[in-house]
Amino acid sequence: MVQYNYPTTILLGRDALSEFINRLKEKGHKKPLIVADRTLEKIGIVGKLTDLLASAGIDFDVYTDTHPNPVEEDVEKGVVAYREGNCDSIIGLGGGSPIDVAKVIKIMVTNPPPLAQYDDCRGGDRLITKPMPPLYAVPTTSGTGSEVGRSGVIILRETGRKTIFFHPNLMPAIAVLEPELTAGMPPLLTAATGMDAFVHCMEAYFVGMFHPMADGIALQGMELVIKWLPEACKNGVDLDAREKMQIAASMGAVAFQKGLGMIHSMAHPLSSLYGLHHGMANALLLPESVLFLEKAKLTAEQMAKIQKVRSIFAECGLGRGSLTESCGDFCEMVGIPMRLSKHGITAAELAKLSDEAFEDGCHASNMVPVNKADFLKVLSAAM
Secondary structure (H helix, E strand, O other): OEEEEOOOEEEEEOHHHHHHHHHHHHOOOOOEEEEHHHHHHHHHOOHHHHHHHHHOOOOOOEEEOOOOOHHHHHHHHHHHHHOOOOOEHHHHHOHHHHHHHHHHHHHOOOOOHHHHHHHHOOOOHHHHHOOOOEEEEEEEEOOOOOOOOEEEEOOOOOOOOOEEEEOOOHHEEEEEEOOOHHHOHHHHHHHHHHHHHHHHHHHHOOOOOOOHHHHHHHHHHHHHHHHHHHHHHOOOOHHHHHHOOOOOOOHHHHHHHHHOHHEEEHHHHHHHHHHHOOHHHHHHHHHHHHOOOOOHHOOOOHHHHHHHHHHHHHHHOOOOOOHHHHHHHHHHHHHOOOHHHHOOOHHHHHHHHHHHHHHHHHHHHHHOOOOHHHHHHHHHHHO
């Protein structure tokens, strides 16, 4: 196991979970609330954590009423569980969904409702003023990077839209990257979460802001995904591949502090309106979105960035005639069932999806400006 201290404390490798328990005991926490989901409870992942806590003499409560695309009610129930259990800290255990719920529970156990007032698009972070409980993250997938992020995404009741809640203090104090916890992921979930990490890195790299630190992390993250995601999909118990994908996911989340782009603006309504897994949505939209960029009138600097990502694919033996082709072939290599129509999306729904995508803020930092007609064109091509 190794420890990194950027951007937060990261425990990476085998035995990271055991070391985390030691750290919790040193900090004197009496009763954390574990925020997970029912699947993790059923397959025994929650039990691995609770057994270690019990052995260390640390009491705990478990809350598992979280949805794959978390909704406001998940947070409300979690706040009740925290208060009724007299908890003093929070552990987010799972993929990005339980960890995001854990972050927003952290806000709401000390700050007054309604949740909507803390919407980042409204500058809601300035209203988050009360001291919040300590938060820790133990990811069981390798995609969102929520374990090193300062925001959580929840579908608000009043709008039905995925909404970002941001505050610098939402970053977990410790992120626990234990590769054995991801070894049970099936190949398709491995592929979808891994493509999420790739899109985070790529869209962040394409943002025009001058941020060489984030760019360096994004480039290395893409290389790790291209090299190791196929191995993780082929052999789920390859802990080296799992570990590399865990750190790649965290790197993606560090990089996208620069911003994201049009892919995420389309992926968000696909998840909130139709329940499509976020990483899967990103993968399905990736080739046609890249084609849109490659056909756009780009500056020399923008073209150089496209070429740089092409060169990473080429160095990994996946060079093709265009970045679009490399991305498409890579998605198919890792087993993504391409085309939106294969996932229940119909042509009749594309106009609404285009409208929702345009309302999403992520495309504000896209490499080139996009409008509703552009979104409709890309979504249609991805059918």
